[in-house]
Amino acid sequence: MRGTLLHRRLKWIVWSVLLSDKLYTPMSRKNKTRFRITKSMVCTVPAIDAPKLSLDFVRSMYRSLNEMQASVFYTVREWCLKRVWGHNPEPFFYFISGGAGCGKSHVIKCVYQEVTKILRQLPRFRDEADMSQPAVLLTEFTGTVAFNISGKTLHSVLKLPRNLRLPYQGLGNALDEVRAALSNAEILIIDEISMVSKELFAYVHWRFQQIKGNRKPFGGMSVLAVEDFYQLPPVGKVKQVCACVGDVLDLWKDFQMVTLTGIMRQKDDRAFAELLNRIRTKKKTDPFIVSLLTQAVAEIKDCDALHIFATNKEVDAHNAATVTALHLQVINIPAEDYRKDPQTGGMVILTDLKGNSRDLPDNIQAAQGARVMVTRNLDTEDGIVNGTFGTIANIVPTAGCGPTMVKLIGLELDNPTAGQKFRRKIPGATDDLVYIERLEEKMSKRGVVRRQFPMKLAFGCTAHKVQGMTMKSAVVCLKRVFESGMAYVALSQTTSLEGLRIIDFEENKIYADPNVTIAMENMSHASFQSTRPLLHFVKLAEHAGPTLTVVHHNAEGLPPHLEDLKSHHELGLADVLCVTETHLSGSFVSPKFQLEGYDMFAHNRHVSYTNRVDMATKDGGGVAVYCRSSLRAETRRYFHNVTDLEFSVFKVESPVRALIATVYRPPNFGLDTFLPNMQSLLDSLEIMDCQPVVVCGDFNEDLLSRGKKVIRELFQSRSLSPLRRLKSRH
Numbered sequence: 001m002r003g004t005l006l007h008r009r010l011k012w013i014v015w016s017v018l019l020s021d022k023l024y025t026p027m028s029r030k031n032k033t034r035f036r037i038t039k040s041m042v043c044t045v046p047a048i049d050a051p052k053l054s055l056d057f058v059r060s061m062y063r064s065l066n067e068m069q070a071s072v073f074y075t076v077r078e079w080c081l082k083r084v085w086g087h088n089p090e091p092f093f094y095f096i097s098g099g100a101g102c103g104k105s106h107v108i109k110c111v112y113q114e115v116t117k118i119l120r121q122l123p124r125f126r127d128e129a130d131m132s133q134p135a136v137l138l139t140e141f142t143g144t145v146a147f148n149i150s151g152k153t154l155h156s157v158l159k160l161p162r163n164l165r166l167p168y169q170g171l172g173n174a175l176d177e178v179r180a181a182l183s184n185a186e187i188l189i190i191d192e193i194s195m196v197s198k199e200l201f202a203y204v205h206w207r208f209q210q211i212k213g214n215r216k217p218f219g220g221m222s223v224l225a226v227e228d229f230y231q232l233p234p235v236g237k238v239k240q241v242c243a244c245v246g247d248v249l250d251l252w253k254d255f256q257m258v259t260l261t262g263i264m265r266q267k268d269d270r271a272f273a274e275l276l277n278r279i280r281t282k283k284k285t286d287p288f289i290v291s292l293l294t295q296a297v298a299e300i301k302d303c304d305a306l307h308i309f310a311t312n313k314e315v316d317a318h319n320a321a322t323v324t325a326l327h328l329q330v331i332n333i334p335a336e337d338y339r340k341d342p343q344t345g346g347m348v349i350l351t352d353l354k355g356n357s358r359d360l361p362d363n364i365q366a367a368q369g370a371r372v373m374v375t376r377n378l379d380t381e382d383g384i385v386n387g388t389f390g391t392i393a394n395i396v397p398t399a400g401c402g403p404t405m406v407k408l409i410g411l412e413l414d415n416p417t418a419g420q421k422f423r424r425k426i427p428g429a430t431d432d433l434v435y436i437e438r439l440e441e442k443m444s445k446r447g448v449v450r451r452q453f454p455m456k457l458a459f460g461c462t463a464h465k466v467q468g469m470t471m472k473s474a475v476v477c478l479k480r481v482f483e484s485g486m487a488y489v490a491l492s493q494t495t496s497l498e499g500l501r502i503i504d505f506e507e508n509k510i511y512a513d514p515n516v517t518i519a520m521e522n523m524s525h526a527s528f529q530s531t532r533p534l535l536h537f538v539k540l541a542e543h544a545g546p547t548l549t550v551v552h553h554n555a556e557g558l559p560p561h562l563e564d565l566k567s568h569h570e571l572g573l574a575d576v577l578c579v580t581e582t583h584l585s586g587s588f589v590s591p592k593f594q595l596e597g598y599d600m601f602a603h604n605r606h607v608s609y610t611n612r613v614d615m616a617t618k619d620g621g622g623v624a625v626y627c628r629s630s631l632r633a634e635t636r637r638y639f640h641n642v643t644d645l646e647f648s649v650f651k652v653e654s655p656v657r658a659l660i661a662t663v664y665r666p667p668n669f670g671l672d673t674f675l676p677n678m679q680s681l682l683d684s685l686e687i688m689d690c691q692p693v694v695v696c697g698d699f700n701e702d703l704l705s706r707g708k709k710v711i712r713e714l715f716q717s718r719s720l721s722p723l724r725r726l727k728s729r730h
């Protein structure tokens with residue numbers, strides 16, 4: 001039995017928080033040792049393992065979550081726990097929205113880490129001992145974002161065809177392979193949902209129905225869709241998933257929206273963050289609202305910050321001008337084109353062939369130090385994808401062919417973790433550059449093959465390429481902006497207004513799609529009240545006169561979890577935070593365990609037992625109470641006949657009077673000793689003449705099993721009524 005008991009009726013808020021009890025426990029040993037390699041690991045569907053992040057790193061990510069992000073995190077987490085406990089909750093369909101840079105990707109990275117770990121405790125993972133199959137699929141539309149959040153593209157995971165023909169084209173011979181890889185998946189996360197068309201969304205739904213053999217939406221999978229429909233829509237004339245279109249299957253109507261509001265990218269420039277929020281939903285006809293932006297309007301010359309344009313034509317012109325302006329030695333690298341001779345079968349070299357925009361480039365202007373971008377998905381898992389940015393650091397010529405015959409281009413990537421497989425390509429060299437070779441591709445002209453480096457200069461790029469990036473400085477050109485959301489995306493990537501420069505400023509180029517506004521207004525909203533009850537109650541109590549918020553939390557060790565305590569949004573609301581299992585030792589408590597704004601009263605295990613040396617010398621246990629410094633709290637240490645009990649008692653006089661006791665009973669601590677001590681403590685509390693009495697703690701009595709519940713009966717016999725009873729872990 002864990003929880004809080006209260007003597008006599010009272011209207012105050014007392015809560016026992018267990019939310020993060022097991023949050024940071026690494027995967028159990030049992031699971032680790034049972035890991036084995038199975039056939040499905042070697043199939044051609046991309047491996048979808050949770051990225052290997054250190055426990056410390058994951059913890060720091062969880063701690064950083066703001067209030068709204070944490071609500072999403074805990075809601076999905078709770079759903080997973082229910083699945084693991086066999087409660088069969090209905091699949092959820094959430095849409096996480098919010099302006100550019102409000103941490104949508106950040107929160108799904110956290111969700112992915114945590115729920116992958118939880119769902120691996122499902123019986124089928126445990127029984128099959130097969131950890132290679134993913135329980136959670138983390139996917140995106142484009143490769144760049146896929147790498148940024150360590151996910152995969154939707155197309156690669158589900159083997160979707162480029163051309164989404166109707167009626168639905170099934171998986172055919174590939175069904176067994178995809179089923180073997182994905183049949184245990186429970187949750188699908190789709191980032192960049194604004195780039196997913198209605199047709200693609202329907203295809204994803206049909207794919208899962210086929211893979212799972214289940215007629216439910218998405219084959220019974222839960223779906224977490226993430227993005228901001230006010231950002232860039234899918235390329236071409238196709239409709240976004242949120243659009244209302246009569247004749248296309250509408251799966252979107254089942255989704256509930258949650259909006260993240262705190263802008264994290266521009267968190268150090270509040271004025272800019274607020275301005276971006278207004279720009280996000282700005283109608284074309286809205287009166288002038290962006291005066292602050294005019295501060296960023298400037299004449300720009302020879303600036304090497306990334307220039308963001310609307311069209312590829314503008315990008316190409318800027319790149320060509322900048323490479324010659326900034327670099328003296330520019331090497332022209334022409335494409336190598338061939339056609340197969342139908343008579344001889346040999347390859348005939350072609351010269352001066354003009355490709356179109358889908359082909360590899362006709363020429364590349366390369367120079368040491370020039371900014372470039374990879375233009376093909378060479379290796380999504382390794383982060384070498386269309387949109388990977390870097391700087392040319394080495395141009396390696398083909399041996400004996402002169403400087404213009406280039407064999408390799410060595411890049412220093414902006415993201416140093418990407419491209420591990422592309423390093424150390426030059427025998428004997430010690431550099432750590434990422435080396436790109438020519439790629440061979442069929443051209444759009446029939447029968448012609450082109451060999452060229454899959455890259456282009458990137459002093460400038462289109463708004464489509466920067467969506468989701470975070471940068472210190474950029475120059476944005478609004479001249480040829482041609483669709484809604486484009487200006488917003490281009491303007492919202494820098495961390496501050498100071499880092500932003502705008503050329504060809506035209507306010508009427510900044511506008512949102514009115515259909516998106518209508519679609520967002522019509523969406524139902526998710527309520528996360530049940531996963532953050534304390535926040536809700538404290539809000540309600542704000543207008544209800546003086547209150548005292550008492551929270552009990554089993555910390556499972558203060559040393560590893562102190563930072564979690566500090567960053568937990570609900571624990572931070574407590575006036576009195578009662579902690580059990582502090583795992584502190586000795587009689588002295590280091591000041592590092594203090595919480596700012598609270599006085600700490602700790603009672604460690606070693607000083608809690610007089611007659612039971614066996615208990616006093618054991619590690620673990622212990623209680624501590626953090627009491628807001630503004631409260632007039634008075635602690636009492638010694639009670640008659642309470643000689644062997646881990647407890648703490650103190651009295652609060654203001655804003656309301658109360659006597660609060662925190663108790664921890666170790667699981668193996670016999671009732672023959674515990675009960676008389678507990679009785680004596682309750683006797684003493686009764687005669688202290690302070691009402692009400694709140695007793696909270698962890699008593700390790702299994703309320704779910706049959707048989708007598710002597711501890712509960714003891715409390716009942718003293719008129720202590722349970723305020724909230726939570727399931728024991730035993």
Ligand SMILES: Nc1ncnc2c1ncn2[C@@H]1O[C@H](COP(=O)(O)OP(=O)(O)OP(=O)(O)O)[C@@H](O)[C@H]1O
Pocket residue numbers: 064065066069098099100101102103104105106107228264265467468469470
């Ligand atoms: N809770 C947080 N604490 C600290 N940093 C955060 C937090 N949430 C997000 N960030 C940081 O803010 C920046 C923007 O976050 P993120 O890319 O997740 O936003 P986004 O909403 O996905 O943006 P976009 O819509 O542009 O893709 C990143 O640098 C990210 O690391």
